Amino acid sequence: MKTPPQTTALRRRAEEAVAARRERRAHHRRFGGVRRYLAIIGPGLIVANAGNDAGGIFTYSNTGAKYGLHLLWTFVPILLALIVTQEMVARLGCVTGKGLMDLIRERFGVRWTLFASVVVIVANGGTVLAEFAGIGGALGLLGVPLPVAVLGSAAMLAILVLRANRRLVERVFLAMGLTFVSYIVTAFMVHPRWGDVAHALVVPTLSHPPLKPGATSYTTDVITLIGTTITPYMQLFLQSSIVDKGTSEKELNYARADVISGSTFAVMVAMFIVITTAYTLFPHGFAGQDLSSAADAAQALRPLAGDHATQLFAVGLLGASLLAAAVLPLSTAFVVCEAFGAERSVQSRFGEAPLFFVLFILLLLTGAVTVALLGPGSITAVAIGTQTLDGVLLPVLLVFILILANDRRLLGRYRNGPFNNAVAGVFTVVLSGLTTYLVVSTLTGL
């Protein structure tokens, strides 16, 4: 490139003006910096906290209300399993630069991809159902009739996701969902006996309060707790976001740190919900039975918010549920289309990407319509039951992840070591065992 000689003279004069403009620029840069930081918050942190959605909140509330502190110890092995699983997924993403469904397609072929896709669609479809239960429950607390709440939200989400600035929408919902940090504050306000909490955390026990008739079984509740903390969709999203950012194996240790801190934070929040409900709801007639309404769950925040507990709970639940309900159908449609090589983009026309749009609308509508049909009485049952489904389907995805993470051609020296295989292997076997027991006992119990 050549520049006219005249501009050299111009430059000298321009330099004086530059000093003034620098100031303006510096302003822009400061705010640009904040924006950039928001953009690179670790995927691990975001993904793990996406677990604190409607299903998570109801499940953790139910765990504390029903069992008190008796199931608190399970969070230790769950956290270990969560970290090990997410680390494998992060490693697969960093080293191969490909998404989880991509790797399943490339390593196992069309048949297994079809199988994995069905599992993912069912698991994520179930989770979308839970989110709509959350939306219905939250808006119900604020006086909105259920069909209006869920169908209206579904329509709004479809328009927002397909037409509006998704980033902005996500941030608003994320901010609303953050109100659940109030469980941590509440947990301190109810003055738990921390000695008891520590004991319940480190000493495993199978003893628990007697379950009332009609309550779900102990095995079911453990699977549900695992299923809501380590969800199939988390693994898919974590790997996708790592791939999108192009994180390489050189940065694997950052990704690991991100996974460990994100998982730990998410499990901490979960534990505080259990502790809070164990001290607020458990002693007041909820022991041994399942939560029957969002209003009951909201009472746990009473020590913090008093008469406004219901509103506080509703806002948090609404934000968390809307966020997940906006993201889940879209990303599920995306990964499935990617695995099959189908056209996928929000900006396409319907005719260009039929599979993508059909899956998206189907997931969104099925969730909303099912919740509307089941009625307000089944909000908590739906939110928690779908987490059991996640827990039952998780071993399928774990087996895929384990095989991929052990593939020498794929990962070379980054493949699984004995520690990873031992922890993930034991976890998969235990979870599969629990699931099999649940299925068999349900069938024979009929």
Add this chain to the structure above:
Amino acid sequence: MIFLSDFLRADVVDVQQRTVGKVRDLIVRMGDPYPTVIALAVRGHAAPATIDWSVVRAWENREISLGVTAADLKEHEPVPEEVWLGRDVLDKQIVDTDGRRVVRVNDLQLQQSNGSVLLVGVDIGTRGLLRRLNAEHVGRRLRRLTGGDLPQRLISWDAVDTLHSDERSVKLRISHRKLSKMHPADIAEIVGQLGGRDREAIFASLDDEIAADTLEESSEEVQAQILSRLDDERAADILEAMSPDEAADLLADLPEERREQLIAKMEADEAQDVEELLAYGEDTAGGLMTTEYVAIPASLTAAEAIDRLRELEPDAESIYYVYVIDEDERLLGVLSLRDLIVAQPTTPIADLMIKRVIAVPVDARPEDVAGVIAKYNLLAVPVVDDDDRIQGIVTIDDALDTVMPAGMKRRARAL
């Protein structure tokens, strides 16, 4: 039509009609224009793991007949540029350079030619998927109920560029020769559909000019990612090849430390241009403009002006208009390249130029700049400071980008 899926899991029988195993994979030697099948990978105890294609006598109905006995079979001698189709190509993503998009290999089309079998096409359609699931007939029958047929969606191997950024399949890592011949806007479109690893691999294979053009057309996310990962020298080379306004916009989005590093590595001239532009706010005419423009003194004649243009060799986007300035760089007039060329060589520029120049101030909003360009039917508009001194120009393509919704640009692909 013959497909790879017809071969996979086919029985392999020797000359005495004894089954020796099942086909596990086909091995080809990469070649121009089409790869040739050179061996079979076999699963089974009665045969070596790989068998040379030369001993295959016939193949039909999912059965491959060998011309020798099982005992006489020898292991195929691997060649350096061989590729296992099922393992290395099937189910992977590739670039369809005709359709300008990233697609997935559902099946591979083979063709017999002079006794050898060539890889000629890639099946990217639903039919290929169904064939893999042994459901092609069911699918076609269902489709016929509604009065149509499932179309074959095949693309020629000629038009395919493989992606493989993966170090462990070096054999397939070719130069992205076909990809680099596409229009940079289309390369950018493809790059946008890929994961980070494949993006880097593609940028690494493009030359500086094409990489620069592609980067200009890419989304901000892709730009920031590529620039933060390329090594400094290469990144600086690409930035130099970009127009200064685009380079400045891109650098503005990088963390300060990285930005300083890259500017330090750039040639002094280009670095100065970019730094000046960086001083303007992003959402102003100053942030939008480029410093590549042509300005000449009013004292020249038309012929002298054309000579000056030859010396300057201005870039394509800056040659639409020639600006006339006084000793203080104040804008006196403007003339188009056409005016210059059709004028008598001896006519003074001062007589040719249009004296009432449409210009915008450096702090004008981008929408207003685009509005001015649209209203006066301009190809570029000069940007002036408070004293009417020219600072740069905003060209129509940059102005258009600021007012056009992102979705529309993408849709342009379908046309």
